[in-house]
Amino acid sequence: MGVTRRQRLQEEFKRETSDILQKMKDPRIGFVSVTDAEISQDLRHVKIFVSVFGSEEDKERTLAALEHARGFIRSELGRRIRLRHTPEITFRLDDSIERGQRINQLLRMVASEEGTDEPR
Numbered sequence: 001m002g003v004t005r006r007q008r009l010q011e012e013f014k015r016e017t018s019d020i021l022q023k024m025k026d027p028r029i030g031f032v033s034v035t036d037a038e039i040s041q042d043l044r045h046v047k048i049f050v051s052v053f054g055s056e057e058d059k060e061r062t063l064a065a066l067e068h069a070r071g072f073i074r075s076e077l078g079r080r081i082r083l084r085h086t087p088e089i090t091f092r093l094d095d096s097i098e099r100g101q102r103i104n105q106l107l108r109m110v111a112s113e114e115g116t117d118e119p120r
Helices: 003-025 056-068 070-080 098-116
Strands: 031-039 046-051 087-093
Touching: 003 031, 003 046, 031 070, 046 056, 056 070, 056 087, 070 087
Parallel strands: 046 087
Antiparallel strands: 031 046
8 A cells, every 4th residue: 555545544544533523522532632643564453643732630521532432433434435445443642732732831931040041
């Protein structure tokens, strides 16, 4: 399978999962952003990376709710994305946004100690 097909499928899984999560009415699911999707070579497994805004408790509660709704989400993805087999879904917490914010904060601190306003 070509790399471009996998990339296209990953983007489609990312977009459709995001749409499904936005339309879900589960109060346990907080403010969630789908940041990435990685599909295996054999198209049997997909990892959905999500970023959750809130406390650690909110993140855990949201991840548990996503795991609980995994069957529903998988069936919806199966209806929207035509593949021979709908892949098994695994949700992963993506903290790259928080790490990026922390790095920016550290760069600002270093820049202010050096007497400049912004990092270069």
